[in-house]
Amino acid sequence: MEFDRNVDEPVQDRRVRRSRAALTRAAVALVTERGTAAVSITDIAEAADVSRPVVYQQFGDRDTLLLEAALDLARHELLADRTSGVGRDQALAAARHFAEHRVFYRALLTGSCAFALNKGLSGLLVPVNRQIVRQLYGSRLDEGAVDDLATYLTGGAAAFINTWLVEAEDPLDPEQFADRLMRIMSVLIAGAATSHDLEEPR
Secondary structure, rough: OOOOOOOOOOHHHHHHHHHHHHHHHHHHHHHHHHHOOOOOHHHHHHHHHHHHHHHHHHHHOOHHHHHHHHHHHHHHHHHHOOOOOOOOOHHHHHHHHHHHHHHHHHHEEEEEEEEHHHHHHHHHHHHHHHHHHHHHHHHHHOHHHHHHHHHHHHHHHHHHHHHHHEEEEEOOOOOHHHHHHHHHHHHHHHHHHHHHHHHOOO
């Protein structure tokens, strides 16, 4: 099953795409290097080899640039090869992604754009979780219930991952975290099966 990854990535001309890509890469690199989201627009512009006005023209402010950098990272690395939703391979790939970029995500999750980051990542992941809910429950849930459950699961997963990224001791262990994610998933799968059994006529 192929996941829909058509997520709010604006179409731009080649020059704009190049400068945006350079700026988002520079933002990730600088935040990761310094361990803080408090990097200046001037530093990011210099690292990307673009002018400050280009940053303001394309992003408006630093927090928007950092948010877009995080969403680009998630789109291109976290969601790029996602083809099915409930296996350990997918859980491990997600855990490895967040562990590899822990410094960057932790800086944003503890900074001024934390709420916007959670909202943006949820926007990327709700469609993925919606498909997982459909896989688990089939036609037993109406679309409103599918949307509600996908949103609920996304919020819970975000809280779970955020706590791991921000509070867990170094080094992060993606294998162990993937096992924890799979334990949660097994409860959901068991719940879906129980729900199906309860609806079966006797």
